[in-house]
Amino acid sequence: MSSIKIECVLPEHCRCGESPVWEEASNSLLFVDIPARKVCRWNSLTKQVQRMTVDAPVSSVALRQSGGYVATIGTKFCALNWENQSVVVLATVDKDKKNNRFNDGKVDPTGRYFAGTMAEETAPAVLERRQGSLYSLFPDHHVEKYFDQVDISNGLDWSLDHKIFYYIDSLSYSVDAFDYDLKTGQIANRRSVYKLEKEEQIPDGMCMDAEGKLWVACYNGGRVIRLDPETGKRLQTVKLPVDKTTSCCFGGKDYSEMYVTSARDGMDSEGLLKQPQAGGIFKITGLGVKGIAPTPYAG
Ligand SMILES: O=C(O)[C@H](O)[C@@H](O)[C@H](O)[C@H](O)CO
């Protein structure tokens, strides 16, 4: 008895929409369009979008406890002042890798901002491999590096008890887990919890639900899948009307709705005719499971 409804709530035509984050205080969804260098804020009540253009690819955005937002722009962790549209650099990574940029990022349950890097793509998923690393920005603005040799650093989230960190390096076609030490922010004991099936294509962004299950957006797979990270089983597949589904988060009233971002880059004109909503923002209701509120960056 499924009453799942999928709706394109914003026909944004993002080149590569990513990093959806719900901001409860403003009833808004934040997201980025990476190559368009835009951070966007869609108010779910007024349906209005505000956009802020920055000077390099912006790959993730997060709430900030002291006001405004943080974002990963180029290879920099930055603070955003939405009111006057200004950017302050908090830290820079990969200084020796001129072709690198950040990709997906998310704040851990105590307020550290995790984000990984990748080489810039020449086409979707075409890039120099093993150039990326995973980092986090602590509240005091110092940066920790966890590991390198990453192809496309992507989705990340934490278990409800904060003891496990989940991570996707897209070209491994795997969702991985690490033991997580919330006190120190250290990770250990990497293992795979789910390998994608062929038609699921490339794992991209992901989020945790209130029952401890992971939702993974499948790039080129036109779907989000719900995984039980404890058993390694896929529990559910929800198909969307676009192939390039990039990331997902919960939002809306009590975090009962899911928002999914998508991309247009890499589609030819025939594909775009078939999927005119590519690059839009989708809302899924009726999933019967809620999400959890995002943690703001504590610095
Ligand atoms: O947003 C991202 O994660 C990457 O920057 C994108 O380019 C695509 O999602 C990737 O190509 C699919 O693996």
Ligand SMILES: [Zn+2]
């Ligand atoms: Zn991504």
